[in-house]
Amino acid sequence: DAKTTQPPSMDCAEGRAANLPCNHSTISGNEYVYWYRQIHSQGPQYIIHGLKNNETNEMASLIITEDRKSSTLILPHATLRDTAVYYCIVRVPQGAQKLVFGQGTRLTINP
Amino acid sequence: NAGVTQTPKFQVLKTGQSMTLQCAQDMNHEYMSWYRQDPGMGLRLIHYSVGAGITDQGEVPNGYNVSRSTTEDFPLRLLSAAPSQTSVYFCASSYLRLAVSNEQFFGPGTRLTVL
Helix, strand or coil, X not given: CCCCECCCEEEEECCCCEEEEEECCCCCCCCEEEEEEECCCCCCEEXXXXXXXXXXXXXXXXXXXXXXXXXXXXXXXXXHHHCEEEXXXXXXXXXXXXXXXXXXXEEEEEC | CCCEEEECCEEEECCCCCEEEEEEECCCCXXXXXXXXXXXXXXXXXXXXXXXXXXXXXXXXXXXXXXXCCCCECCEEECCCCHHHCEEEEEEEECCCCCCCCCCEECCCEEEEEC
């Protein structure tokens, strides 16, 4: 699975959009980008995933660059409850679902 | 659906004791796994299973055993607890089939302290 690089921490004001970057320059053609988050020592929670097209769901949007070497998770209107560690993971979707968690980005939403 | 459940929520052991962490899911997921998370660190895979009767090692399997006798249950056994096994343990499950969501569901965790 491709390695990812994320900033260790970010801050965002409540109500603003939070943009979390992830670099995955060694991603291969059949690997997807997944995002999970972990709120205060709870179990990680799936947010979104994508291959090459931009994706949106009720939680967030995922923007993947055309060369697929980086992506951005967007929380459009961040709330205090979005304070968490966000993990960007790159892997193939089929087969054994071994997620490799890096250090992630600790996002703090400020009032 | 209850999702992924784990018991106990907290446990304190003495060095050398053994115990079993329980994990169950009611979503008929083929894949189940165990992770550990040490303070300030990401999750590391201990063992995983792709179906009943099939298990395999992850990144940090030493000191742990697993078995998968049913689709629903995936217990993790600590054979002889050591202080280095003090951690938070998470169980996760998901489908294996590509045609459905690959979302992994995580349990609430078991916080284990070994003295």
